[in-house]
Amino acid sequence: MIKKLRTNWLAIALALAVILSLFLSSLIWTNPFQYEGARRENIRGNQQYTTQSMGDVYLPTTVVRTDRRGNQTTLYSPEVTLVREMRDSIRSWQFGRVSAVKTNNSDVYLSYLRHRNSLMLSYPNAVPTLIFNETFSQEINSDQVGQINHIVIPLSGPREVYLLSDHHYGIYRLRVNKGSFSKIVQLAKGTKQIPVDHKIVNGQTITTYPREFTLPTFAFQITNQNIETLSSNLISGSRQSNITTTRNGDRTIYTSGNNRRLSYNRVVGTINYRSYASDEYRSTEQLYSYFYNRLVKTGVQLNNIRFDGTSAHDRRFTYRTFIDGFPVFNDDGYGSITMTDKNGAEQCQMSRYSLQVPLPTSQRQEKLPSSTTVFNLLHASPHFKEFKGLRIGYLWKSGGNKKVVKLTPTYFVKYHGNWVDYEEFVK
Structure with missing residues (x-):
C-alpha cells in the first residue's frame, strides 16, 4: 500500500487539489460577497498594506x-x-x-x-x-x-x-x-x-433626487487598530517621544511633554488628539498635502477613505469612508477623520474602528423617497431653518455586535455642522 502511494503520489496530490478547488469554488458560487469592489480593495490592502496616494x-x-x-x-x-x-x-x-x-x-x-x-x-x-x-x-x-x-x-x-x-x-x-x-x-x-x-x-x-429609488444595504466586519500603535503614530510624529499613559474613568490619556495629548475613550473607541508643538503657519492649500501625510502616518488603512470637505474658518478638514460613492455616517464619528490646524494648535478626531471585510447579506434593497418628499417632511420640523444641506449616505449601525456593522442608506441633513439621519427630525 505504501509502495503504491509513493508511486502514485503525484496523481493523488493532483486529485486532492482539484477536489479542494471545486469545494472552494462552490462556496464562492453559493455565498458570494455582495460588495465585490470593496472586497477586492480590501484584499489588496491586507496583502500589501498599499499606501493610498x-x-x-x-x-x-x-x-x-x-x-x-x-x-x-x-x-x-x-x-x-x-x-x-x-x-x-x-x-x-x-x-x-x-x-x-x-x-x-x-x-x-x-x-x-x-x-x-x-x-x-x-x-x-x-x-x-x-x-x-x-x-x-x-x-x-x-x-x-x-x-x-x-x-x-x-x-x-x-x-x-x-x-x-x-x-x-x-x-x-x-x-x-x-x-x-x-x-x-x-x-x-x-x-x-x-x-x-x-x-x-x-x-x-x-x-x-426627483423620484424614489433603491440602494442596497451592506454588512461589514470591523477592524480595530491597536490603540498603542495609533497613539504612538499620532503623538511621536517624526521624532521619538517619551509617552506617559494615565487612566481617568473611561478614558486613557497619552501625553508627551506639555505639548501633545491624546484622549482615548475606551467605551466607544474614539480618539481626540491635540498638539501645541507647532509654530509653523501653513496656508490652506498647504494643508491638503500636510493632512494627507498625517493620515498616512497614523497607520490607518485609507482604501475607502476620501476627502469630504473643509471648514475654511476653522481650518478643519474632514475625511470619510465612502461606499460606491456614498459617504458613511455614524453618531459616534465612526468612519470619519477630522483634522484641524488653527492658531498653532493641531487636532485630530477619529475612531480606532474601520470597515474591513464585507460579509454576505440577503442583498436587501432599501427604498428611499424622493428629495421633494423629504423636504416636505423636514419643513414641518421646528429646526427647518437650521438645516444647511441634504445628501444621500449610509448610516453605520453597530447594534449589539461590535465586530459587525450594518450600513443602511438614508438621507442626511446638515444640522449645526453635523450630518444627521433625516428621520431623527420627522419622528
Missing part, C-alpha cells in the same frame, strides 16, 4: 451622466471603483490652454451642470487646482483656475473639458489635445443608475 484620497466621489435629452443619473458600480478607473484614463490625456467661459451667472452655470450628453465628476467640496493636478497628473495653471467642484466631460462636439467652480459660478474650458474618451464611456455603460437633478438653491449647488 494623495490623488486617491482626494478623488472626486460622484459620477453623473447626462443624456442627450438632459436627463441626469448618478452612476455607481459594485464591481469597480468607478471614479478611480476614470481617473486612470484621464491621466493619459493631454490638456491644452485654459480659457474662462463665464463667471457670476448662475443660469449659465446651471446649464453646464446639466450639459447634455456628458459625464460629470464631482467633489463633495471644492479643491484647489493643485489637487486636481496631483490627482489627474496635469499642469493646469492655478492662477487661472483657483478651485474646482466639478469636471464636465462632453461626449460629443469639440474635444474639451470644463472645470466648474461653485465660487462665483466660474466656468473654465480645457482643450483636449490628446486622449481618448472611449474608455470612460465604456466604464459608464456597466453601472447602476439613480435619477438625479442639479439645482441652485439660495446660491448653493445641490443634487436632488
Whole structure:
C-alpha cells in the first residue's frame, strides 16, 4: 500500500487539489460577497498594506451622466471603483490652454451642470487646482483656475473639458489635445443608475433626487487598530517621544511633554488628539498635502477613505469612508477623520474602528423617497431653518455586535455642522 502511494503520489496530490478547488469554488458560487469592489480593495490592502496616494484620497466621489435629452443619473458600480478607473484614463490625456467661459451667472452655470450628453465628476467640496493636478497628473495653471467642484466631460462636439467652480459660478474650458474618451464611456455603460437633478438653491449647488429609488444595504466586519500603535503614530510624529499613559474613568490619556495629548475613550473607541508643538503657519492649500501625510502616518488603512470637505474658518478638514460613492455616517464619528490646524494648535478626531471585510447579506434593497418628499417632511420640523444641506449616505449601525456593522442608506441633513439621519427630525 505504501509502495503504491509513493508511486502514485503525484496523481493523488493532483486529485486532492482539484477536489479542494471545486469545494472552494462552490462556496464562492453559493455565498458570494455582495460588495465585490470593496472586497477586492480590501484584499489588496491586507496583502500589501498599499499606501493610498494623495490623488486617491482626494478623488472626486460622484459620477453623473447626462443624456442627450438632459436627463441626469448618478452612476455607481459594485464591481469597480468607478471614479478611480476614470481617473486612470484621464491621466493619459493631454490638456491644452485654459480659457474662462463665464463667471457670476448662475443660469449659465446651471446649464453646464446639466450639459447634455456628458459625464460629470464631482467633489463633495471644492479643491484647489493643485489637487486636481496631483490627482489627474496635469499642469493646469492655478492662477487661472483657483478651485474646482466639478469636471464636465462632453461626449460629443469639440474635444474639451470644463472645470466648474461653485465660487462665483466660474466656468473654465480645457482643450483636449490628446486622449481618448472611449474608455470612460465604456466604464459608464456597466453601472447602476439613480435619477438625479442639479439645482441652485439660495446660491448653493445641490443634487436632488426627483423620484424614489433603491440602494442596497451592506454588512461589514470591523477592524480595530491597536490603540498603542495609533497613539504612538499620532503623538511621536517624526521624532521619538517619551509617552506617559494615565487612566481617568473611561478614558486613557497619552501625553508627551506639555505639548501633545491624546484622549482615548475606551467605551466607544474614539480618539481626540491635540498638539501645541507647532509654530509653523501653513496656508490652506498647504494643508491638503500636510493632512494627507498625517493620515498616512497614523497607520490607518485609507482604501475607502476620501476627502469630504473643509471648514475654511476653522481650518478643519474632514475625511470619510465612502461606499460606491456614498459617504458613511455614524453618531459616534465612526468612519470619519477630522483634522484641524488653527492658531498653532493641531487636532485630530477619529475612531480606532474601520470597515474591513464585507460579509454576505440577503442583498436587501432599501427604498428611499424622493428629495421633494423629504423636504416636505423636514419643513414641518421646528429646526427647518437650521438645516444647511441634504445628501444621500449610509448610516453605520453597530447594534449589539461590535465586530459587525450594518450600513443602511438614508438621507442626511446638515444640522449645526453635523450630518444627521433625516428621520431623527420627522419622528
